[in-house]
Amino acid sequence: MGSPMALNLIKVGCDVIVWNRTKSKCDPLISLGAKYSSSPEEVAANCDVTFAMLADPESAIDVTCGKNGAVSGMGPGKGYVDVSTVDVATSKLINEHIKARGALFLEAPVSGSKKLAEDGQLIFLTAGDRSLYELVSPLLDILGKSRFYLGKVGNGAAMKLVVNMIMGSMMASFSEGILLSKKVGLDPSVLVEVVSQGAISAPMYSLKGPSMVKSQYPTAFPLKHQQKKLMLTQDLRLALGLAESVSQSTPIAAAANELYKVAKSYGLSDEDFSAVIEALKAKSQDTA
Numbered sequence: 169m170g171s172p173m174a175l176n177l178i179k180v181g182c183d184v185i186v187w188n189r190t191k192s193k194c195d196p197l198i199s200l201g202a203k204y205s206s207s208p209e210e211v212a213a214n215c216d217v218t219f220a221m222l223a224d225p226e227s228a229i230d231v232t233c234g235k236n237g238a239v240s241g242m243g244p245g246k247g248y249v250d251v252s253t254v255d256v257a258t259s260k261l262i263n264e265h266i267k268a269r270g271a272l273f274l275e276a277p278v279s280g281s282k283k284l285a286e287d288g289q290l291i292f293l294t295a296g297d298r299s300l301y302e303l304v305s306p307l308l309d310i311l312g313k314s315r316f317y318l319g320k321v322g323n324g325a326a327m328k329l330v331v332n333m334i335m336g337s338m339m340a341s342f343s344e345g346i347l348l349s350k351k352v353g354l355d356p357s358v359l360v361e362v363v364s365q366g367a368i369s370a371p372m373y374s375l376k377g378p379s380m381v382k383s384q385y386p387t388a389f390p391l392k393h394q395q396k397k398l399m400l401t402q403d404l405r406l407a408l409g410l411a412e413s414v415s416q417s418t419p420i421a422a423a424a425n426e427l428y429k430v431a432k433s434y435g436l437s438d439e440d441f442s443a444v445i446e447a448l449k450a451k452s453q454d455t456a
């Protein structure tokens with residue numbers, strides 16, 4: 169997600185400095201004009217605004233607050249925009265560290281996957297320093313099709329988790345439908361078409377349905393991010409934790425969460441999250 173976002177900024181002529189743990193992944197960006205810094209600290213020291221796109225809460229904290237982390241390069245007049253998907257507590261922690269350096273913080277997790285990142289069609293769910301939001305809005309408009317400012321830090325993370333919770337349950341339910349249609353002698357491709365024309369149509373179903381019917385899961389949003397294991401956190405589990413914290417019942421999401429865990433145990437972490445369908449196949453002895 170970070171690469172296409174950086175690329176879109178380079179394309180419009182922004183002065184972009186990049187860092188990634190695996191440096192080779194920066195090479196295509198460097199060849200297109202990005203400069204390279206050897207640590208997150210150096211990036212933050214050399215930039216007015218630093219964007220972070222990390223896998224999960226642990227890496228987001230490490231890259232920000234760890235050794236040679238971005239915090240060390242921050243200071244008054246600078247801004248830090250974390251576009252990773254993390255939990256509320258992680259976002260608040262990063263905010264505190266950035267603020268302690270006199271800099272501004274904006275959480276801005278995104279809705280929309282790899283293709284939408286490439287096309288500059290992401291949806292930003294931002295919260296934090298309003299002045300930083302105003303400052304980076306022109307950049308967010310290059311990277312995305314819309315942006316929401318949701319107030320205090322944590323609201324962006326919470327909104328993202330709620331959206332991903334709905335998405336996880338929708339995909340699990342869609343998977344059940346595909347397999348059931350096949351078991352009762354229907355053509356699942358026709359089911360995908362029917363769904364795409366009705367009230368429950370969703371781009372996600374039209375995009376992923378045809379591949380799922382063929383047991384193919386080209387990775388857009390890796391299943392491992394729907395089931396993050398670090399610090400026992402993951403998008404669905406984090407959403408369940410959020411629900412529990414306010415005594416909101418979410419039985420559908422809880423059931424879906426179990427399926428993602430099974431799919432992950434089958435070694436499908438790096439496949440698209442639509443590979444959750446494999447968890448149901450195994451249960452019903454359907455290997456087709």
Ligand SMILES: NC(=O)C1=CN([C@@H]2O[C@H](COP(=O)(O)OP(=O)(O)OC[C@H]3O[C@@H](n4cnc5c(N)ncnc54)[C@H](OP(=O)(O)O)[C@@H]3O)[C@@H](O)[C@H]2O)C=CC1
Binds near residue numbers: 188190252278
């Ligand atoms: N893919 C999608 O469709 C979407 C993803 N998201 C969210 O965006 C974030 C990134 O997702 P995505 O780009 O798909 O994930 P990837 O797995 O492709 O990239 C993860 C990035 O995090 C880095 N990273 C992981 N662990 C560490 C660590 N311990 N220290 C330093 N860097 C680390 C990786 O570095 P390295 O290259 O060295 O491994 C890589 O740059 C996630 O939070 C995800 O939930 C949000 C919306 C859509």
Ligand SMILES: O=CCCC(=O)O
Binds near residue numbers: 253278279280281389
């Ligand atoms: O967090 C990832 C969400 C993927 C998507 O919105 O399609």
